Amino acid sequence: MVKSRLDRETIAMRVAKELAHGDYVNLGIGIPTLVSQFIPEGRKVFYHSESGVLHYGPMAVDGDEDVDLINAGGQFLASVPGMTYFNAADAFGMIRGGYIDVSVLGGFQVSEFGDLANWILPSRGTGNIGGAMDLSVGAKRIIVAMEHIDNEGAPKVVRKCSFPITGQGCVDLIVTDVAVIEVTPSGLLLKQVAPGWTVDDVQKITEPALRIDSEVTEITL
Secondary structure, rough: OOOOOHHHHHHHHHHOOOOOOOOOEOOOHHHHHHHOOOOOOOOEEEEEEOOOEEOOOOOOOOOOOOOOOOOOOOOEOOOOOOOOOOOHHHEEEEEEEOOOOEEOOOOOEEEEEOOEOOOOOOOOOOOOOOOHHHHHHHHEEEEEEEEOOOOOEEOOEEEOOOOOOEEOOOOOOOOOOOEEEEEEEOOEEEEEEEEOHHHHHHHHHHOOOOOOEEEEEEOOO
């Protein structure tokens, strides 16, 4: 029996629950860009982009696009009161200066030590590390949002990354389509599983051995 996995929007919704009121947050390409759509009501989050924007809104609706206002994935954004624009060099200065509370990044692989590989697939031979190189060391907390396995069925949560590394020991939390896993000094701690999934189901598609939280629960939104 094939078990249902969370879709990309639901992964983004689960990540959004991790963002605290008042956080300054950078969203990477892919699933992370969706997070700005799902902030819980009453919670204010200030989104930052390497392109030189701070405090942007969700994605723009059709017909209201501004070619000068895009996120990391090139998607059009809605403007909100209090938005600011500045030089990209200043945007990177914010990252390198430690002013970003949370960075949500996509991933090709995450190791049991929290190493992140997310900028190049060796099979394709091309890639661009972009702002992830700075974010992986400059943001106070790194959350990786990704599918649990790749298109060939290989685990993306691995003992050791075989792809070129973006940042070493930088990942704090992994949110996938089947699980929420915390990276700890003692190893990977399984916190939540997708509806219909068991701890054993998740372990079967995870390369390193998982520690199991004493109160592991089902992913809720």
